[in-house]
Amino acid sequence: MSKLPKPGALTGLCVIDLTRVVAGPLCAQMLGDLGAEIVKLERQGNGDDLRALGPPFVAGSDDSTYFTSLNRNKRSLSLDFTQVEGAAILKRIVAKADVLIENFRTGTLARYGLGYEDLRAINPRLVYCSVTGFGQDGPYAHRSGYDFVAQAMAGLMEVTGEADGKPGGGPQRVGVPVADMFTGFAATVSILAALRHRDQTGEGQYCEVSLYETMVSLMQAPMASWLNAGKLMQRTGNDAVVAVPYGVFQGSDAKFVIGVLNDREFVRLAAALGHPAWAEDERFRRARDRAANRDLLLGMMHDVLRQRPRAEWLAILEDAKITSGPINTAADVEADPHAKARGLIVEIPHHAGGRVRVPASPLRLAATPVAYRYGIPAPGEHTDAVLREFAEMTEEEIAAARAAGVL
Numbered sequence: 001m002s003k004l005p006k007p008g009a010l011t012g013l014c015v016i017d018l019t020r021v022v023a024g025p026l027c028a029q030m031l032g033d034l035g036a037e038i039v040k041l042e043r044q045g046n047g048d049d050l051r052a053l054g055p056p057f058v059a060g061s062d063d064s065t066y067f068t069s070l071n072r073n074k075r076s077l078s079l080d081f082t083q084v085e086g087a088a089i090l091k092r093i094v095a096k097a098d099v100l101i102e103n104f105r106t107g108t109l110a111r112y113g114l115g116y117e118d119l120r121a122i123n124p125r126l127v128y129c130s131v132t133g134f135g136q137d138g139p140y141a142h143r144s145g146y147d148f149v150a151q152a153m154a155g156l157m158e159v160t161g162e163a164d165g166k167p168g169g170g171p172q173r174v175g176v177p178v179a180d181m182f183t184g185f186a187a188t189v190s191i192l193a194a195l196r197h198r199d200q201t202g203e204g205q206y207c208e209v210s211l212y213e214t215m216v217s218l219m220q221a222p223m224a225s226w227l228n229a230g231k232l233m234q235r236t237g238n239d240a241v242v243a244v245p246y247g248v249f250q251g252s253d254a255k256f257v258i259g260v261l262n263d264r265e266f267v268r269l270a271a272a273l274g275h276p277a278w279a280e281d282e283r284f285r286r287a288r289d290r291a292a293n294r295d296l297l298l299g300m301m302h303d304v305l306r307q308r309p310r311a312e313w314l315a316i317l318e319d320a321k322i323t324s325g326p327i328n329t330a331a332d333v334e335a336d337p338h339a340k341a342r343g344l345i346v347e348i349p350h351h352a353g354g355r356v357r358v359p360a361s362p363l364r365l366a367a368t369p370v371a372y373r374y375g376i377p378a379p380g381e382h383t384d385a386v387l388r389e390f391a392e393m394t395e396e397e398i399a400a401a402r403a404a405g406v407l
Helices: 023-034 086-092 116-122 147-152 176-202 211-219 218-230 263-272 274-279 287-291 294-305 310-321 330-335 337-341 382-388 397-403
Strands: 014-018 037-042 075-079 101-104 127-132 203-211 246-250 255-259 324-326 346-348 357-360
Touching: 014 023, 014 246, 023 037, 023 127, 023 176, 023 211, 037 218, 037 287, 037 324, 075 382, 086 397, 101 176, 116 127, 127 176, 147 176, 147 211, 147 274, 176 203, 176 211, 176 274, 176 310, 211 218, 218 337, 246 294, 263 274, 263 310, 263 330, 382 397
Parallel strands: 014 037, 014 101, 037 075, 101 127, 127 203
Antiparallel strands: 246 255, 255 324, 346 357
């Protein structure tokens, strides 16, 4: 007899997901992976905006492949809460919910009687989390926020990319939406902390996170340099400001990375490259010496590394316990033996009838492991079931709401 799956850490919790695109959906997916029941409210018709953000799209559907990476372990409800009847139905669900996550512009939900104070009156145990671009107050509170803008305004782009004057020089955004993703993680941490507080006091609370504030909080080194030394960090491409060598190198056939953060490791690196005398050279002996003679050392290393293929160098460096690795594509990650051994790709059902593969959750809990209970839903796929279970609506009430255009 097969074993029943273990309950998740959040089994028994109901989360209402009123978010779209990346940050909020990622937060809700993480809670769902941990066992919470996620009710994803989508607009009537096409649903979450991210469904249409392609190409590429999942074969046989209108869902972007991007959407599939952020919306497992959810049941989709189609409901127009801008109508009085729709807002009333949502409040019936809220009465039984534990968490509500939203990422509308500041003040939007309050206009429909769905702000925190409105819902707190219905359910004092509710944890209500708002995700915005710039927060609930301040001069930018009214602005919409996107990842690109948050990266720019928080200073990340100004320290990312090649230096001015070099080929391709100029500010660059990070290639994945890190502001969205880190804000999703921040929202998850906030919600879990609020639930812990509720366990102790019986009281829910309001919490908020924003893309801008999350990114500013992650700019530790550049901000600390300016705030405490009056120095602006400059763009250095793939090279680190404080560590040498720490960057991209070219083998005879392909590029790879090497990172050395202390003098002991540099001694091992010099020996592995066949030049142990480098570690005794006054120009390279200490980290500050290597930083002062960066171009000289890197030029010498490039001359040596170009003489052998990447695979040979990586084997040599691994044997010498030097931090290094290949620069992979998504295809390389899929084929990577460590990724396979750790189960970093999982397969889940898709509502169009097939299956999709997505990155696995990074969370590993021994007693309450994550589980992939639901695949990718169609917009509104679970509307009737959700309303029966969480709003305790009768078939007649559901039919009447549908006839009124609320569902």
